[in-house]
Amino acid sequence: MGEIRTETRPPFIHPTAIVNTSEVGNDTRIWAFVHILSKVSIGVNCNICDHCFIENNVVIGNNVTIKSGIYIWEGVTIKDNVFLGPNVVFTNDVRPRSKQYVPIQPTIIDEGASIGANSTILAGITLGKYCMSGIGSVVTKNIPDHALVYGNPARLKGWVDEFGQKLKPHTSTEWISEEGVIYTQTETGLKKIL
Structure with missing residues (x-):
């Protein structure tokens, strides 16, 4: 049986990575051929996989996974x-010209969101x-809390809980998880009823 580790470790930075920032949290792993500029903040326990580039004025929270x-x-x-x-693609200019x-228009990926490959x-x-x-989606507008979207352009296809499981309709304004947790509609999407 594995032991639960309670101590933290300094960040791991692969020898081929170029990391210009000093703001990298403990237990974060930065893998091969990653380049991170100096004005970047990275939280604890993140995993930044091979062949990524992170420009200045980016903030990355805790427990974030950034695939290759x-x-x-x-x-x-x-x-x-x-x-x-x-291969998720971010843009930062709505009218790109050389x-x-x-x-810059800020882009926010809120807590617990999951973005499929090639979106x-x-x-x-x-x-x-x-x-x-979903995989390959083109996200062109704000996405509500707990929304499941996919397609080009991405459209609302349903709702998911914190674990990514699809919710089922319960009433006209409520959805329910497989575990019986009820979510209600709000101005920002869905919210769990406590």
Whole structure:
């Protein structure tokens, strides 16, 4: 039986990674051929896989998984417990032109969100708490809390709980999990009834 580890370890940085920031939390692992610029904050217990690039003015929370091949541009905030599948694409300019600079529009990936592999996230939007974007989705607008979206463009296809399990309709404004937990509709999506 495995032991539960209670002590923390300093971050692991692969010898081929270039990490210019000193703000990397304990128990975080940064793998091969990752490049992280100096004005980046990374929380504890994160996993940043091979071949990623993280630009200045990015904030990454705790317990975040960033799979291989992801470039995270200025203005992106990734909150705690987020999962980013391989090759997720972020944009940070809604009108891209060479050598014409417009103000960065912040993009927020809220707590517990899961973004499927090869999804594209447009600049200036918020993906709500515990939402899930399916593989290859093109996310062009804000996504509500607990929403399940997929497609091009991504559209609401249902609701999920904190574990990514699909919720079933319970009443006209409530949904229920397999465990019997009820969620109610709010202005920002769904919320668990305590």
